[in-house]
Amino acid sequence: MSAERANPSPRRRPVPPHDQRLSAFDSELVDRIRAAGNVWRIEGGEIFLPRAFGFCRGVKRALASLEETCDRHRRTGKRIFLLGQIIHNPWVNDYFRQRGVQLLSNEQRQRVEEHVRADDCAVIPAFGVPLEIEQHLRATGCEVVDTSCGDVRRLWLWAERAVRDGFAVLVFGKADHDETVVTKSRLAAAGGSYVVANSLDQVRCLCELIVSRADGERFRAAFGPQATNAGSLDAFQRLAQVSQTTMLYSDTMKVRQIVHEAFVRAVGQSGADERLQFQPTVCHATQDRQAAAVELCAAGPDLVLVVGGFQSSNTRNLYRLASEYARAYFIEDAEAFRTAGRLHTIDLETEKPVEVSDWLPARRPLRVGILAGASSPEIVVGQVLQKLADLLRA
Numbered sequence: 001m002s003a004e005r006a007n008p009s010p011r012r013r014p015v016p017p018h019d020q021r022l023s024a025f026d027s028e029l030v031d032r033i034r035a036a037g038n039v040w041r042i043e044g045g046e047i048f049l050p051r052a053f054g055f056c057r058g059v060k061r062a063l064a065s066l067e068e069t070c071d072r073h074r075r076t077g078k079r080i081f082l083l084g085q086i087i088h089n090p091w092v093n094d095y096f097r098q099r100g101v102q103l104l105s106n107e108q109r110q111r112v113e114e115h116v117r118a119d120d121c122a123v124i125p126a127f128g129v130p131l132e133i134e135q136h137l138r139a140t141g142c143e144v145v146d147t148s149c150g151d152v153r154r155l156w157l158w159a160e161r162a163v164r165d166g167f168a169v170l171v172f173g174k175a176d177h178d179e180t181v182v183t184k185s186r187l188a189a190a191g192g193s194y195v196v197a198n199s200l201d202q203v204r205c206l207c208e209l210i211v212s213r214a215d216g217e218r219f220r221a222a223f224g225p226q227a228t229n230a231g232s233l234d235a236f237q238r239l240a241q242v243s244q245t246t247m248l249y250s251d252t253m254k255v256r257q258i259v260h261e262a263f264v265r266a267v268g269q270s271g272a273d274e275r276l277q278f279q280p281t282v283c284h285a286t287q288d289r290q291a292a293a294v295e296l297c298a299a300g301p302d303l304v305l306v307v308g309g310f311q312s313s314n315t316r317n318l319y320r321l322a323s324e325y326a327r328a329y330f331i332e333d334a335e336a337f338r339t340a341g342r343l344h345t346i347d348l349e350t351e352k353p354v355e356v357s358d359w360l361p362a363r364r365p366l367r368v369g370i371l372a373g374a375s376s377p378e379i380v381v382g383q384v385l386q387k388l389a390d391l392l393r394a
């Protein structure tokens, strides 16, 4: 038997209807509010949900696939390893730990062959895994279940094609985010040069370096080894642009504009057209949740609570959007209310957890909006809604 046949590509199992597999994440309260037009009128105020929130198609597919794997191997007794968080939500990862899934840390998955044996099952999370880890995984001969999202795989394919067409790639995203770590590994494996910029200021800085043909030293001083695999800017005179799938769509379009204007200044319109490629890879689910969040926030709520994992990129961006419109707080779950009068949240500047007081305005009735990222389970949203309603009624 050839090595390829002994270690087949990860299988993408047909997933049964999501609603049959995902009942553990449901909330009756959320269902009732949705049926009532996304408004919950209670003594003390009104609580609003946006028209789109919570699990996206990619997350549902990944979780349903892992649920099915757990059910199947409860019978066979096979050990199940998850190669990183299935999605960025602590409640969901804890749920699968309780189902017996062993979650490998980033350090452990670097040495995946020390943990996973041929008779085990390994699950690739929704973000994918770096190519070198996937190769080591296949070499173990274990069963591999790939839950990576189709939108993420489309991003990889487009970026790899751009490399084959002779472009270096600008990834607008966070260099240490699970999805972008995989994107970088694939671009490097394709022989491409990449640079990751996390903010519009970084994009402006990169453009200035490219058009002024700055030397490699200046480039490397501005973009460290986590952000780029290139030693100089030579390859970046032809630039393809993608975004991590969960970035702000509005920022992604600004990135395109900043890069285009810089290249037009340097090489003229036709030169820019020839040297630039752009693919709007922010996924539809992210765009839809951001648009729905803006609609809710623009309606003028007194307060907005954004519910999701603190590590969740799409939820962090919902919080940033909401903060532009309203008094907003980012919380992980109903535990945020654990201290009377105080709210457990995070300072995104310092990445440190903080507790804030005076977060709940005293006047009644109060209008409160709730946003939830694509990785936020409705059961957690429901618990937040219930606790908030208790506080408004008190």
Ligand code: SF4
Residues within 6 Å of the ligand: 056, 057, 058, 059, 126, 149, 150, 151, 152, 245, 246, 283, 284, 285, 286, 314, 374
């Ligand atoms: S947020 Fe988008 S890219 Fe991420 S899992 Fe959902 S659909 Fe896929």
